[in-house]
Amino acid sequence: MLYVYSTFVYLYRTPCFALCWGSMHFKCFSFTTGFYGRPWSMDQRKVLFHWMQQWGLNTYLYGPKDDLKHRLLWREVYSPEEEAQLRTLIMEAQSRGLRFVYALSPGQDIVFSSACDLTLLKRKLRQVSDLGCQAFAILFDDIDHSMCQADSEAFSSFAQAQVTVTNEIYRFLGEPAVFLFCPTEYCGSLCSPSVSKSPYLQTVGEELLPNITVIWTGSKVISRKMSVDCLAEVESVLQRPPLVWDNLHANDYDSRRLFLGPFKGREARLRSHLRGLLLNPNCEFEANYIPLHTLGSWYRSGAEEERKDEESEYCPDRALSAALHDWMDELNQPLQAGRQSSRADHRSSTASSVRCKTPDSPSTFRVTNVVAKLPVFPLNSSSPPSSPTKLKGETGGHDGEKKRSKQSSQSNPQPLGPREAGGKGHKVQSRGVCGGKGLLSEAQVRLLVGLHYLPHEHGPSAQKLLQDLTWLKSNCQLVSANSKKAPQKMDEWRGRATGFMTLCDEIAQLHCSVVGGANRAVLYDLYPYVWDLRNMALVAKAFVYWLDGRVLGDSSTLGSWRNCLHWCGKTSGADLPGMESEPWVFKGGVSGEVQMLLPTGSSSELFSHPPPLFPTSRLYNIRPYHSRDKMELYRMVRQLQLRIKGGPESSFAHPDVVGDRCLGPCLAMCPEYSFILEDELGVCGCVLGILDVRSFAKRCQASWIPAMRDKYPPKGGNTYPNTQDLIQMMEEDQGEYPDSLLYHFPSQLRLDALPELVDVSVSRTLLTALLTALKANGSQGVFCEVQPTDRQRLEFLTKLGFLEILRGEARSREGVVLGRLI
Numbered sequence: 001m002l003y004v005y006s007t008f009v010y011l012y013r014t015p016c017f018a019l020c021w022g023s024m025h026f027k028c029f030s031f032t033t034g035f036y037g038r039p040w041s042m043d044q045r046k047v048l049f050h051w052m053q054q055w056g057l058n059t060y061l062y063g064p065k066d067d068l069k070h071r072l073l074w075r076e077v078y079s080p081e082e083e084a085q086l087r088t089l090i091m092e093a094q095s096r097g098l099r100f101v102y103a104l105s106p107g108q109d110i111v112f113s114s115a116c117d118l119t120l121l122k123r124k125l126r127q128v129s130d131l132g133c134q135a136f137a138i139l140f141d142d143i144d145h146s147m148c149q150a151d152s153e154a155f156s157s158f159a160q161a162q163v164t165v166t167n168e169i170y171r172f173l174g175e176p177a178v179f180l181f182c183p184t185e186y187c188g189s190l191c192s193p194s195v196s197k198s199p200y201l202q203t204v205g206e207e208l209l210p211n212i213t214v215i216w217t218g219s220k221v222i223s224r225k226m227s228v229d230c231l232a233e234v235e236s237v238l239q240r241p242p243l244v245w246d247n248l249h250a251n252d253y254d255s256r257r258l259f260l261g262p263f264k265g266r267e268a269r270l271r272s273h274l275r276g277l278l279l280n281p282n283c284e285f286e287a288n289y290i291p292l293h294t295l296g297s298w299y300r301s302g303a304e305e306e307r308k309d310e311e312s313e314y315c316p317d318r319a320l321s322a323a324l325h326d327w328m329d330e331l332n333q334p335l336q337a338g339r340q341s342s343r344a345d346h347r348s349s350t351a352s353s354v355r356c357k358t359p360d361s362p363s364t365f366r367v368t369n370v371v372a373k374l375p376v377f378p379l380n381s382s383s384p385p386s387s388p389t390k391l392k393g394e395t396g397g398h399d400g401e402k403k404r405s406k407q408s409s410q411s412n413p414q415p416l417g418p419r420e421a422g423g424k425g426h427k428v429q430s431r432g433v434c435g436g437k438g439l440l441s442e443a444q445v446r447l448l449v450g451l452h453y454l455p456h457e458h459g460p461s462a463q464k465l466l467q468d469l470t471w472l473k474s475n476c477q478l479v480s481a482n483s484k485k486a487p488q489k490m491d492e493w494r495g496r497a498t499g500f501m502t503l504c505d506e507i508a509q510l511h512c513s514v515v516g517g518a519n520r521a522v523l524y525d526l527y528p529y530v531w532d533l534r535n536m537a538l539v540a541k542a543f544v545y546w547l548d549g550r551v552l553g554d555s556s557t558l559g560s561w562r563n564c565l566h567w568c569g570k571t572s573g574a575d576l577p578g579m580e581s582e583p584w585v586f587k588g589g590v591s592g593e594v595q596m597l598l599p600t601g602s603s604s605e606l607f608s609h610p611p612p613l614f615p616t617s618r619l620y621n622i623r624p625y626h627s628r629d630k631m632e633l634y635r636m637v638r639q640l641q642l643r644i645k646g647g648p649e650s651s652f653a654h655p656d657v658v659g660d661r662c663l664g665p666c667l668a669m670c671p672e673y674s675f676i677l678e679d680e681l682g683v684c685g686c687v688l689g690i691l692d693v694r695s696f697a698k699r700c701q702a703s704w705i706p707a708m709r710d711k712y713p714p715k716g717g718n719t720y721p722n723t724q725d726l727i728q729m730m731e732e733d734q735g736e737y738p739d740s741l742l743y744h745f746p747s748q749l750r751l752d753a754l755p756e757l758v759d760v761s762v763s764r765t766l767l768t769a770l771l772t773a774l775k776a777n778g779s780q781g782v783f784c785e786v787q788p789t790d791r792q793r794l795e796f797l798t799k800l801g802f803l804e805i806l807r808g809e810a811r812s813r814e815g816v817v818l819g820r821l822i
Contacts, residue, residue, distance in 0.1 A: 039064055041338050042085060044285045046092055051289070053096040055296030060093050061137060061180075061278055063103035071105040075120045077127050087131045094132070101178060102128045103137035112147070112161035113154035121165070122172050135178035137215075138166050141186055158184070159203035167209050180213050180243060188219040188234075189582075195233050205239040213275045216242035222250070222583055224456040225265040228273050235273070243276040248454065249291040250280040256608075257589040258287055258529045261453035262294035262320040268313070271302035284525035289330060290449065293323035324445055332439045332517070337524035440517055444510050448526075451507070451533055451590050455583035461503065462590045468500040469540060469597050476547045483549075497544050504541035508534055508619060516617035523615065531611045535765045536591045542622040542675060542769040543598060543776075550624065550672040552777045599775040600822055606768045609761065616758040618679050622769050625674035625686070630667060632683045633676075634659030637752055654712070657726055661733070663688060665704050666750070669696060673773060677753065677766045685753030685763055687770045691779055693737060693748050705731060744821065745781035747774050771822050781821045 040048075052060065062070075069076050078086060093100040104124065111117050125136060140162050147158055155161040162184070170179050183204055185191045191198040204214065216234055218226050226244065235241050246266070249259040259282055270277070279295050281288040294316065301314035450459025458466065478485045478493045511534035514523055588595060588607075595601045625633075634656060641658045656664075666674060666688035673689035690696045708727055749770060753763050774782060 039067075040285050042089065043338055045089060047339055048285070048288075049093055049096040049098055051292050052098055055293055056299060057292065057296060058097065059099040059101060059135075059178075059276065059278070061101040061103055062089070063105065063137070063139065069124075070103065071108065074104055074106045074110075074124065075117070077124055083127070083131060086128070090132045099135050099178060100133055101135040101137055101180065102133045103139055103180070105139040105141070107140040107143040107162075107184070110165070112151045112165050114150070118165065118168065121169060125169065125173060129173060134176055135180075136169075136173060136176060137180035137182065138169060139182040139215075140184050141182045143184060145184060157199065157203055159200040160207065163204060163207045166212065167207075170209055170212055175209075175211065178213070179211070180215055181208060182215040182245070186215060186245070187217040187221050187223070189221070196237060198237070201234070201237045205237050210240060213243045214238050214240065215245045215278075217245050217247055220582055222247045222455050223265075226270060227267050228269055231270070231273060241273055241275050243278065244270075244274055245278045245280060247280045249282055249288070251282045251284075251287075253584045254587055254589065256529070256532055256587070256591050257455075257583075258282060258284065258452040258526070259454055260287055260290050260449040261457070261459060262316040262323065263291060263298045264294075264316040264454060264457075266298065268298060268302040271299065286522045286525040287452075289327045290320065290323045293326060294319040297322065320449070324442060324449070328440070328442055328445065331445065331519055331522055334518040335521040337520050339521045440513050444506075444513055447506060447510055448514075448530070452529060458590060465500070465503055465590065466593055466597070468496055468503070469544070469594060472497055472500060472544055472547065473597060476551050479548045480551045481549060494548065497548065500544055501541045504537040507537040508621070510534075512617045512619050515615045527615050528611050531615070531761075532591050532607075535761060536594045536607065538620065538622045538762065538765050539598065539768050539772060540594050542624070543772050546624045546672075546675075546769075546773050547776075550773070550777075598772050600768060600772045603771075603822065606764070606771065609764060612759050612761055618758050620759065620762045621678050622762070622766055623676055623678075625667065625671050625676055625688075627671070629676055629683065630659075633663055633667070633686055636683055636686070636754065637662050640752065640754070643755070656711075660708060660711070661726060661730055662750070662752075664708075665696075665700050665730075665733075666690060668704060668707075669699050673770065675766060675769050675773075677762060679758075684757055685751075685766055687749060687751045687766050689770045689774055689782070690748040691774060691777055692746055693742055694746070696748075697736070741783065745783040747779040747782040749774075749782050749784050751784070771820075775822045779822060783820075 049060065052058070064070065069078060069082070090100045102125075104121070106117075106121055110121070128136075145158050147155070147161060151161050155164065162181075166181050170176075173179070181204075183201065185198055185200050188195050191201060195201065208214065216231075216238075217223060219230055223246075226246075231242065231244075248263065248265070249261075251257050251259055263279070266277075279291060281291060297319040298314050301312055447461050450461035451465075453459035453462060472493065475493055477483065478489050483490070511530045514526060514530050517523065586592065591607070595604075595607050600606055638655065638658045663686075670690055673691060675687050676683055677685035677687075705727070708730055712726055749767075751763065751767055753766075757763060771782065
């Protein structure tokens, strides 16, 4: 696909889908392979050919970047093994009634005046011609306009050099019926000074042989809309109708974006004003079902337009619904990565006709028949959140999960925490393990498409997500700490927040369903995107939940909701009025826009990290701490301490000793900066923060330490021996930090998580939730202290990627301090 980055232009190519209709001139609507990314397998390309035949597309342009001999090593001929693969692909396309177009990109280093280079170019294309290929393309996109001295002496202009070589190759191949030329100025924004006055395009139009077709991408590299009027100008300059290379669904310029929306923004009557249309797809094979399906619908509507039938007029929404209906069958087929059927006895006629053979991928996913929705936690901080409970009927699971469940029951004969969190009279909402070769519902697929819609436009679900978060952030003063706003205003905010969090829960459930579904091929291609959005939804939900009653008001000296607004982004990249920017200007799609609406949005490294190697269908949730979580957190850190030091539970002098030292001060003195990570089995992690370490230390000395002296009295009246040492350690924990440290890093944090955590990326998401809250209330930096002797903890933080986030390192007292500005 043609892609501009900084001052350079790159052409990303993938398979190109095309549709053709008759006349002596080439007219196609098709598909092109030209992206950068993981190459498609031969089997996937065969499935593609089946789809194209089924939906009336007729041309496939081959120009993948994984084929080095397409661009970088264009002078080299294919080896016998490569020849065999290419011949197979050409024959497969032709057997489906498709035209196979072979594209070559020699422009980076060709010497146009060199007889040797011209001979090598002819040799390469003759080799492909001998394999049965009858259609070709020469691409001069994304190259420097300057010429070497030899070319400058031989040609009057860069355009003339390209045209001369192209005409020569065209004649050498016998003037094939289909021969494409991609100019260096391939869209309106790249033409100098304009389309109509470009000397380059004027030369191409005047000197390129008339039966050679010129490629054009529209007014932009990725054009939002195309009309007959906007193409009339370039048609006049080129002296022929162009062939549109459409980058609407190409996603190789942004690793966080995927485009599942319908073919849209192109007038149906374009068909009679073009020599063809090539659609550049998503890098991920499985993501192209809807783009291809709806392209076929668009083409057919143009062919039927003469009947003046309203039903035949192309409607993107109607085309999307039809594509979704057909895609549901594909999505729920038991296919492995590469589209190999995983069960011979479970094939529909559609699946068997598109099945391909690739090695099975290892399965490491939890299997269960239980699928339940995440609860919507109450917003008002006086009411505790319901906690997860393992549902009856849950089966399977990872060894670590079983071990954790077993240890929990052994260490506490009387269950604590999430299984009794509701208290008397409180009905506990439960959350079952998600996944297990289940079926994706149509509502979930619509949600998926809406969240990954089109480059310049979000789907309904994404629009609602962004609009609600923007409104909740802008109006968070209504529920700030000590807010005196009218109750009805607060209720309005909380009602809208409840809807926002429900949508976040649906995104989390979608992630689980994709991971737990039967179609491993879809999982393989879509997982990085649904995982990224799941993590972003976890942070956004936790932040909105935290805002209620915790964000500081205008009177605070440390920060306020106005500071939060100042730090957060204010614009939505997809819908800037009066502008048509290239979509890579707004990085990250929906995930990126949600990120920029958060106080820590500018810290990209918090959000950009690779997904786990083995996807898990576990359902995670991040939320602010509530007092009812205390016993479960104490039990968790007690278990962690036992694993490090060994020994039975009874070895502790008092069951609260570890919790009171590690967590107690934060939970008692600043619980508003504590966040809980939980899964279906209960609490599995927490992060605790201190906004202002100086004032916190003073408060601890004034209230927490005296309270601990009362709880653990001197030996004479103490039934628990050795607890007096705890008081001394607590006092040492509150020792002074140097001003040089606290000036840059006034806040402190502690992160704990069970080692059996299946998806360690959620621990980074948990940490990001705390950093978001700290920054919203005015903190500019945070640190974490690790004792050099605590190797286990250092290894744990390294495993979670914590050390990558807290990059600055200094020494304070005896420990290593890892700090980060926020």
